[in-house]
Amino acid sequence: MKAEIISIGTELLLGHILNTNAQFLSQQLSILGIDLYFQTSVGDNRERLMQALDIAFNRADIVITTGGLGPTDDDLTRQTIADFFNINLSLHNESLGQIKDYLKKRNRPFTPNNYSQAMFPEEALILPNDNGTAPGFMLKRDKHLFISFPGPPNELKPMFLNHVKDKLMGLSNEIIYSWLVKTYGVGESQLEEILKDLFTSQSNPTLASLVAGGYVNIRITAKAMNEQDAYSLMEPMLKTIKSRLGDAVFGYNDDSLESVVVSLLKEKGYRLAVAESCTGGKVSDLITKVAGASEVFMEGLVTYSNEAKIKRLKVKEETIKQFGAVSQQTAMEMAEGVRRELDTDIGISTTGIAGPGGGSKEKPVGLVYLAIASRERQMVKRAYFTGNRSSIKHSASNELLNLLRLHLIKR
Amino acid sequence: MKAEIISIGTELLLGHILNTNAQFLSQQLSILGIDLYFQTSVGDNRERLMQALDIAFNRADIVITTGGLGPTDDDLTRQTIADFFNINLSLHNESLGQIKDYLKKRNRPFTPNNYSQAMFPEEALILPNDNGTAPGFMLKRDKHLFISFPGPPNELKPMFLNHVKDKLMGLSNEIIYSWLVKTYGVGESQLEEILKDLFTSQSNPTLASLVAGGYVNIRITAKAMNEQDAYSLMEPMLKTIKSRLGDAVFGYNDDSLESVVVSLLKEKGYRLAVAESCTGGKVSDLITKVAGASEVFMEGLVTYSNEAKIKRLKVKEETIKQFGAVSQQTAMEMAEGVRRELDTDIGISTTGIAGPGGGSKEKPVGLVYLAIASRERQMVKRAYFTGNRSSIKHSASNELLNLLRLHLIKR
Numbered sequence: 025m026k027a028e029i030i031s032i033g034t035e036l037l038l039g040h041i042l043n044t045n046a047q048f049l050s051q052q053l054s055i056l057g058i059d060l061y062f063q064t065s066v067g068d069n070r071e072r073l074m075q076a077l078d079i080a081f082n083r084a085d086i087v088i089t090t091g092g093l094g095p096t097d098d099d100l101t102r103q104t105i106a107d108f109f110n111i112n113l114s115l116h117n118e119s120l121g122q123i124k125d126y127l128k129k130r131n132r133p134f135t136p137n138n139y140s141q142a143m144f145p146e147e148a149l150i151l152p153n154d155n156g157t158a159p160g161f162m163l164k165r166d167k168h169l170f171i172s173f174p175g176p177p178n179e180l181k182p183m184f185l186n187h188v189k190d191k192l193m194g195l196s197n198e199i200i201y202s203w204l205v206k207t208y209g210v211g212e213s214q215l216e217e218i219l220k221d222l223f224t225s226q227s228n229p230t231l232a233s234l235v236a237g238g239y240v241n242i243r244i245t246a247k248a249m250n251e252q253d254a255y256s257l258m259e260p261m262l263k264t265i266k267s268r269l270g271d272a273v274f275g276y277n278d279d280s281l282e283s284v285v286v287s288l289l290k291e292k293g294y295r296l297a298v299a300e301s302c303t304g305g306k307v308s309d310l311i312t313k314v315a316g317a318s319e320v321f322m323e324g325l326v327t328y329s330n331e332a333k334i335k336r337l338k339v340k341e342e343t344i345k346q347f348g349a350v351s352q353q354t355a356m357e358m359a360e361g362v363r364r365e366l367d368t369d370i371g372i373s374t375t376g377i378a379g380p381g382g383g384s385k386e387k388p389v390g391l392v393y394l395a396i397a398s399r400e401r402q403m404v405k406r407a408y409f410t411g412n413r414s415s416i417k418h419s420a421s422n423e424l425l426n427l428l429r430l431h432l433i434k435r
Numbered sequence: 436m437k438a439e440i441i442s443i444g445t446e447l448l449l450g451h452i453l454n455t456n457a458q459f460l461s462q463q464l465s466i467l468g469i470d471l472y473f474q475t476s477v478g479d480n481r482e483r484l485m486q487a488l489d490i491a492f493n494r495a496d497i498v499i500t501t502g503g504l505g506p507t508d509d510d511l512t513r514q515t516i517a518d519f520f521n522i523n524l525s526l527h528n529e530s531l532g533q534i535k536d537y538l539k540k541r542n543r544p545f546t547p548n549n550y551s552q553a554m555f556p557e558e559a560l561i562l563p564n565d566n567g568t569a570p571g572f573m574l575k576r577d578k579h580l581f582i583s584f585p586g587p588p589n590e591l592k593p594m595f596l597n598h599v600k601d602k603l604m605g606l607s608n609e610i611i612y613s614w615l616v617k618t619y620g621v622g623e624s625q626l627e628e629i630l631k632d633l634f635t636s637q638s639n640p641t642l643a644s645l646v647a648g649g650y651v652n653i654r655i656t657a658k659a660m661n662e663q664d665a666y667s668l669m670e671p672m673l674k675t676i677k678s679r680l681g682d683a684v685f686g687y688n689d690d691s692l693e694s695v696v697v698s699l700l701k702e703k704g705y706r707l708a709v710a711e712s713c714t715g716g717k718v719s720d721l722i723t724k725v726a727g728a729s730e731v732f733m734e735g736l737v738t739y740s741n742e743a744k745i746k747r748l749k750v751k752e753e754t755i756k757q758f759g760a761v762s763q764q765t766a767m768e769m770a771e772g773v774r775r776e777l778d779t780d781i782g783i784s785t786t787g788i789a790g791p792g793g794g795s796k797e798k799p800v801g802l803v804y805l806a807i808a809s810r811e812r813q814m815v816k817r818a819y820f821t822g823n824r825s826s827i828k829h830s831a832s833n834e835l836l837n838l839l840r841l842h843l844i845k846r
Binding site: 033034035036037038039040041042043044046047048049050051052054060061062063064065066067068069072075076079083094095096097098126127129130132133135136137138141154155157175176178182232234243245298300303304305306307308309311312313315316317318321322323324325326327328329331332336366378379380381413414417 | 446447448449450451452453454455457458459460461462463465471472473474475476477478480483486487490494611613615622623624625627628634635643644645646647654656709711714715716717718719720722723724726727728729732733734735736737738739740742743747777789790791792819821822823824825826828
């Protein structure tokens with residue numbers, strides 16, 4: 025079973041956006057055991073889209089397009105597909121209703137060109153869009169399957185997972201089953217050294233390492249008839265990796281440092297308070313992205329100014345005078361202060377220089393102090409991160425979450 | 436002058452990596468005024484690479500490949516290209532020396548398979564690699580130009596900028612110059628209605644709309660001899676768009692709602708305090724991503740629990756009892772409370788239901804109240820957002836930043 029992806033949108037050809045849809049769909053197809061031999065990107069141009077469709081249908085069983093389902097004149101996918109298969113477009117009333125509801129809920133007017141988004145090739149199976157006005161659609165033609173998704177990733181992903189994935193299952197008699205081992209704190213090359221033999225010797229399952237969002241992930245991929253068989257193929261591998269990497273392995277698949285931290289806090293019945301300076305709310309944002317975080321996350325204080333650190337966290341004025349706001353001592357007093365002031369089990373803090381300005385020889389941009397205070401013990405770490413302001417904030421937040429994780433599993 | 440990009444690597448087809456090379460090269464070609472109509476990704480497979488090359492050379496003047504120049508057996512680009520053009524590979528001694536030097540400098544062994552990286556099609560112009568062992572190469576054939584880059588972005592980018600870009604200049608006597616008009620609060624379809632005539636009537640500059648990160652952006656693209664001419668072509672268009680969309684236009688190109696808000700606060704010398712419930716720190720995080728935010732951002736409080744809202748922000752217990760934590764009244768008292776408690780010029784707040792749990796008929800997941808309190812006036816908005824927990828947090832944060840922006844330009 026061979027699939028091909030056609031990404032539609034001039035913004036891709038101008039390099040205005042990164043093609044994350046192609047990556048997402050490729051990962052999903054691989055999980056389903058469907059071979060993908062080509063990805064093509066083409067602009068909002070009828071003739072060239074026709075050309076791309078023609079090539080794709082000549083070499084693939086399943087052709088998937090993304091983009092071009094918007095309400096505007098440069099959104100050509102619906103009409104071009106209809107013409108390609110020589111079938112008519114007809115109005116899908118249910119979709120029309122959903123589009124009107126969607127716009128109404130957001131107090132946006134329904135405009136005439138929204139009609140076009142409810143027009144689909146006859147015989148098409150409509151894929152509802154829970155996050156936008158552009159439904160997708162599936163079409164069977166001869167031996168071919170055609171699937172059309174909207175361009176925005178937050179619309180495409182749920183549409184695939186909720187309405188398409190199960191329809192594609194079983195199209196292949198073998199599944200490709202992937203597991204991600206999530207690690208933090210070990211560099212990619214170092215990790216590949218530690219696991220060198222596994223990376224080279226294996227054919228099924230296979231291993232690959234990928235860096236994503238500050239983590240180093242190890243992807244284990246097994247081919248088998250079903251998930252159970254695939255899992256038993258990779259289980260010994262999982263054990264070996266865990267035994268060699270130890271606590272650097274923080275979770276699997278969808279786990280994140282914040283989700284693991286929230287689970288650990290729940291387990292132990294601890295309440296957390298956060299005091300952030302240079303990370304500016306990123307740590308609280310990450311933790312509160314975890315559903316149910318409110319059970320353990322009491323409060324977060326973004327004490328950016330010295331004034332706020334002193335007034336809100338009771339950091340000593342002399343401490344800041346003597347050692348500076350970016351110092352081990354201030355970080356420690358921030359964590360201890362927020363814990364005490366909010367009367368929680370644990371307090372954590374960040375203070376550093378996110379840049380681009382404010383750096384010096386002794387305290388360069390990227391220098392961050394991270395502290396953890398519980399009733400029993402306290403610890404502070406000096407760390408240094410490279411990158412721009414935004415990535416320094418993110419790296420520092422990950423580092424603190426990992427320290428908290430280690431703190432929680434150690435006790 | 437038409438170009439086409441072929442990205443080579445099975446890791447792309449498995450979705451293990453994101454194709455940032457295609458985006459980088461697309462941006463560069465567009466700056467150079469070279470049209471790009473197709474991007475193709477293909478695996479490390481000789482037959483299918485041949486197929487992709489055949490298609491590309493039939494419709495483009497310049498074909499650019501990335502990847503497949505490594506030392507291992509699955510790196511097929513050099514040999515496949517030679518076979519495609521039916522010319523021989525020969526050893527390039529200068530490159531061989533550079534590869535040996537590169538490895539020696541890093542105490543890495545020179546292995547026999549590194550020889551293959553110094554083998555190139557005869558007549559090829561070699562592109563030195565300052566950051567790895569894989570040189571690239573250029574080849575003129577009939578009227579066609581072929582360019583082959585290594586896959587790692589940190590090797591490809593400097594190679595393009597230092598050794599290729601100037602050779603491509605002047606192949607086209609035009610540049611393609613793009614501007615983004617950033618808008619918020621007007622749906623894409625509504626926006627297209629308002630600007631319909633511009634979208635349809637224009638050939639140079641051309642208009643396109645794209646949704647990204649919660650904004651609707653309008654891309655204006657002009658072809659001209661130089662940037663000045665291009666800008667004067669788009670200037671009247673920029674004026675028309677601004678006059679029709681008014682305050683929905685919040686900025687241009689790299690502007691974000693948060694960067695605009697920070698500039699406005701600086702302009703007016705206002706100090707800001709933030710009280711967040713459902714957004715959990717996201718608003719503070721966005722604002723503090725802006726360099727220099729510390730001048731105007733005093734403090735952010737993530738008051739997740741009712742207790743914190745009452746203790747920290749002096750929200751009345753009866754208010755929460757009577758109307759609930761997610762209510763217009765609570766949002767208003769949060770904004771006014773954080774402004775008063777921190778003695779700032781402006782206080783802003785969010786309270787809502789980010790989900791997945793906690794929703795009800797009257798107060799469904801996605802319901803958010805956003806409030807702004809200044810010394811002179813207060814306002815609160817009821818909004819409703821769809822999507823998952825994370826996107827609801829982000830949408831609500833954008834909405835609040837936009838309300839603050841409007842509040843600041845109105846006074």
